[in-house]
Amino acid sequence: MEWEKGEAIWKQIGRFLLQDITGGTYKPGEKLPTENEIAKRFQVNRHTVRSAIAALTEDNVLRVEQGRGTFVQETVLDYPLGNRTRFSQIVSGRHRLPDKHLVESKIEFANKQVLKRLMLSGKTKVIRLESVSEADGIALAYSVSYLPAVRFKGIEKIFTKTKSLTEALKQYGLEDYTRKNTRITAHMPDRRTSEFLRQSKNKPVLITESVDIDTNGLAIQFGITHFASERVQLFVENKNINF
Amino acid sequence: MEWEKGEAIWKQIGRFLLQDITGGTYKPGEKLPTENEIAKRFQVNRHTVRSAIAALTEDNVLRVEQGRGTFVQETVLDYPLGNRTRFSQIVSGRHRLPDKHLVESKIEFANKQVLKRLMLSGKTKVIRLESVSEADGIALAYSVSYLPAVRFKGIEKIFTKTKSLTEALKQYGLEDYTRKNTRITAHMPDRRTSEFLRQSKNKPVLITESVDIDTNGLAIQFGITHFASERVQLFVENKNINF
DNA sequence: TAGAATTTGTTCGTATGTATG
DNA sequence: CCATACATACGAACAAATTCT
Numbered sequence A, B: 001m002e003w004e005k006g007e008a009i010w011k012q013i014g015r016f017l018l019q020d021i022t023g024g025t026y027k028p029g030e031k032l033p034t035e036n037e038i039a040k041r042f043q044v045n046r047h048t049v050r051s052a053i054a055a056l057t058e059d060n061v062l063r064v065e066q067g068r069g070t071f072v073q074e075t076v077l078d079y080p081l082g083n084r085t086r087f088s089q090i091v092s093g094r095h096r097l098p099d100k101h102l103v104e105s106k107i108e109f110a111n112k113q114v115l116k117r118l119m120l121s122g123k124t125k126v127i128r129l130e131s132v133s134e135a136d137g138i139a140l141a142y143s144v145s146y147l148p149a150v151r152f153k154g155i156e157k158i159f160t161k162t163k164s165l166t167e168a169l170k171q172y173g174l175e176d177y178t179r180k181n182t183r184i185t186a187h188m189p190d191r192r193t194s195e196f197l198r199q200s201k202n203k204p205v206l207i208t209e210s211v212d213i214d215t216n217g218l219a220i221q222f223g224i225t226h227f228a229s230e231r232v233q234l235f236v237e238n239k240n241i242n243f
Numbered sequence C: 001t002a003g004a005a006t007t008t009g010t011t012c013g014t015a016t017g018t019a020t021g
Numbered sequence D: 001c002c003a004t005a006c007a008t009a010c011g012a013a014c015a016a017a018t019t020c021t
Helices: A009-022 A035-042 A046-058 A087-093 A112-117 A155-162 A165-170 A191-197 B009-022 B035-042 B046-058 B087-093 B112-117 B155-162 B165-170 B191-197
Strands: A062-065 A069-072 A077-080 A098-109 A125-135 A138-148 A177-187 A205-214 A219-228 A232-237 B062-065 B069-072 B077-080 B098-109 B125-135 B138-148 B177-187 B205-214 B219-228 B232-237
Touching (some): A035 A046, A046 A062, A077 A087, A112 A219, A155 A165, A177 B205, A191 A205, A205 A232, A205 B177, A219 A232, B009 B046, B077 B087, B112 B219, B125 B155, B155 B165, B177 B219, B205 B232, B219 B232
Parallel strands (some): A077 A232
Antiparallel strands (some): A062 A069, A098 A125, A125 A138, A138 A219, A177 A205, A177 B232, A232 B177, B138 B219
């Protein structure tokens, strides 16, 4: 291997690695060879390789996990939290192919939390929809939604066909709805969640709880969404309104 | 132990436990006796105790951790993400006593990420402030802030005295500033962070990255805040603006 | 780092009381 | 009076997570 003079070798190695990544030799999420192997390939000391990796880590191209290896950083999806956030629109807007499939649906009595969020009371039946959202076949989120059962009877069938809650709601005459507010927490995933997201048990999930309301202010959906923290970051754009 | 007829035993046990909690026998964050011990105390089967605990967990009074025990749920602080979010105001507004103390401050050259967020370029010096935010003496967040060094020279001294960034900035003639946007992610804490937050290594942290700008649109602060996910939940209130 | 002890989670089975038609 | 369903309560055994040594 010949090195250009006048530029640090680690910088040149960094460029080589970057080419391998952009060229597709190492794909997002994939493990790079060990530092020793890379050092052998370029005929340099391991420390030189580490400098290159450190620079690429700083630039968010690589991610190093002690004891495991070096990985190509997955491109994280910026998920805006607005009052008109629609999953499919966001993903398509990023030139990625959205998909959302139903995992399970059933009708049950609402518990206290669901009742409160849907602004209901008494013994009320709700439809519980579980779904997994993907972009380019990679799982991004696992959601549980609750809708009033009387108003949206049979919505799970339409949801399965259209793969979109927005579309399904249209069939019930709901042309428009907005998000009231969103609560954000972080937790370790339970087994079910980490399996759906195909994400390590040791990586946390970002959880949003939100309520959608129709134009009359009636609650139509209470949703709990578990985002794979590895692949999604939430984003709040603050409108510059001075009160 | 005598049980009232006409009401399930587990419901009565639930009330006893709730009294112990509201009465202060078990304080927020504290561990309850084991299920077996509680069962022995009330002379019932462990399952019966579990029913009572399950109900209190549903009501967000208790929190159960497999292998560790049952704990009194800490009251979580709703932390709104708005363009005028001020830590001290939020905490005082919840009738809790805010405190924010400086851990470390130094001047260094900005790295790429900081340069980009502060909308700067070239080799620029920034002030790096590390601080821990508390409410009633309980750590809620650990923050790292970067400010342009030229403009805010010596701000760490004023910050230490006033314990508030807002106040410190006023001394530099900045009467007002707003938050541009906020990025939210979740990660496992490094050792330093989990020590500052006095939170288990196995509990995630909620991380916000945000930029504050002055009334002229100039970036004045880039901050990375690590919230104890156990004790804080973020909150986005969606303004109901129909475009 | 390997294993024991502790603690909660899950799944059997059994039995009883109560409400419903 | 009977059949059925459901909630309650107990007991035992084992699985899974965590902590400590």
